Amino acid sequence: MHENDAGKDTGNLSLQFKNNIIILRHMERQTTIKDIALALRLSTSTVSRALRDAADVSIETRKAVKALAEELDYQPNKLALSLLKNQTNTIGVIIPNLDYVLATMVKGIDEVALEAGYTVMVCQSDESFGREILNTKRLLDSLVDGFIVSVSSETMVYEHIKKIQTKKIPLVLFDRVINSINVPKISLDNVEGARLATQHLIDQGYKRIAILAGPENLGISNDRKTGFMQTLKQNKIALDKNHIIHCDFNQDYAYIAAKELLSMNKRPDAIFAISDRLAIGAMLAIKEAGLKMPKDFGLVGFNNEPITKLLTPAISSVEMFAFEIGKATAKMFLEMLHSDENMSDKEILIKPKLVIRESSRRLSE
């Protein structure tokens, strides 16, 4: 070793002074404020201040600190900061799946959150109640500043959601909201969406309209069913109870359900499916039965997934502006986080739009 070397081990760095030039060798650990302080013979508080451009630090000190920080690629430890400030700058997003609609919503949430300096933790429950609870529990242990939640289709008991509320942790519900819980909510006006679809089918002259609804306990499913039933009533059309079918959000089940509908005595001449997946399942059954859309049979879906316009026939569907809902949700969440006003009664309903395509357009108008 060179005789000029004055080896000195200061934590993370092995400093060697040589003709007034400091030679640094990085070691395993991440560089910390302590390392810089030690190397520069300053206190950690001074280093901390210098790094954050506090007023009362001499220019030379600041320069020296910043230079060394740069050189050592110092990055503040977010964990330490979070522990200290009791704030993680992270949002926990709990969703049932990552299908088109929710993935799009997550994109919206992500965009707004990123902009505001927040990181998003996406946890998907895969429509499982148990996994939803597990995810909630894990994130609850001080990992997130708040929650943005859309519940699974299995979820019928809301203790885990209420717990978030009890702990006074900011919570916003979106898409699949829970009416009985008093927090801000953002969702599509599902009743209205169903109304648009149903009225459209009536206007096109379909007489016996059936609905392919989702799981019975799910709010969005019931809202869409409500919109459907209200519209029939308004048009003085009697409702055939057999024409209401509930099934999981799954193309195969929808196919079976639609086959059942088509085999009835008084079989329907149109189906309103409350999701495009269900509509596709129905479409397969309708085609298989040799019925032509829109002449013999009408079909309208929900979500307006890109696939709907590519199918033959292209399927009419209710656009739900998933990306916008995502953005609105994140904005609402951030507002809740930063205002001390009680926002628990805020509720945003996004207006849907019906996109009419071949599967249901049989009048030229």
Place this chain on the structure above:
Amino acid sequence: MHENDAGKDTGNLSLQFKNNIIILRHMERQTTIKDIALALRLSTSTVSRALRDAADVSIETRKAVKALAEELDYQPNKLALSLLKNQTNTIGVIIPNLDYVLATMVKGIDEVALEAGYTVMVCQSDESFGREILNTKRLLDSLVDGFIVSVSSETMVYEHIKKIQTKKIPLVLFDRVINSINVPKISLDNVEGARLATQHLIDQGYKRIAILAGPENLGISNDRKTGFMQTLKQNKIALDKNHIIHCDFNQDYAYIAAKELLSMNKRPDAIFAISDRLAIGAMLAIKEAGLKMPKDFGLVGFNNEPITKLLTPAISSVEMFAFEIGKATAKMFLEMLHSDENMSDKEILIKPKLVIRESSRRLSE
């Protein structure tokens, strides 16, 4: 107030002793070990030990501690633990988008991670190099135990990825891997997938096969192109350079590109599109040109998205087993995390499978 009440404020709890019964009132903060220690007149270390069933704690103490912890709904602060152990039990997943394939892979990653007690932070770059870098930076500040990364299509410089490596933070690349970086990689055998598709088109008698490739700098795109060219060569088919078209992963661009192909003098009679989105764009152009598939024109896509089998004609596609790739990736990652063996040369190639559908099956065989 009752005369028996002996109000005593111990941090998070307001204890009131009344006939030897302790009445607790929860306050704003989360319960901590300190609160329990204070209430039980123990030291924090004893409480800590009791909670973790350490050997040397008296049974009564343990019982009392656990009872109170239960009552106060004590949850250990993960942040504190992470800071202490320098380990977050969180995996950072950086992906370019949340389309079908990656969403499915994330599902696979998620499933394995959850099982192993890890939480996943999904950050999507939206195919933006800038956002990819930002996401990486944010997660790097001690937030995750390691990274699982698939790069954006814009990414041509890998400093941010190399930085992860330099910091000795576990890193696994998947799907869109980078050959020049020496870490474990899991991806589809894209060359082989392209070979299957191309050979199939040749076998079906198509003579002038074009390829709709992706962005030029993207590895998966080049691998698929390589497989394509190799197969032509093996079959002694001359390659028309004009029949290689690069475009972004976007249906509209593919449509335009395909129109261009179809308007050439020596126009192709089949297209191998390296993603289903591209295939769909091509399909629209092919239909528009009045060409019938598979008779006049052959089309094969890649990814085997569910939509491919629903279209008319149903599109042949290369199945890439996204869910399995996701699971394999997470497993590899966990293995890397827990073994000290150097795994940087591990590379898993998943074997693809060609699913033949109407768009390219014109021989009955």
Place this chain on the structure above:
DNA sequence: TTGTAAGCGTTATCAT
């Protein structure tokens, strides 16, 4: 069996 004290990395308060 229990308590004390140091430490994880940072900042804030109070001295100097």
Place this chain on the structure above:
DNA sequence: ATGATAACGCTTACAA
């Protein structure tokens, strides 16, 4: 302008 100290919540030697 800088430093010492306590604190965030937890664990772990070490001491009693």
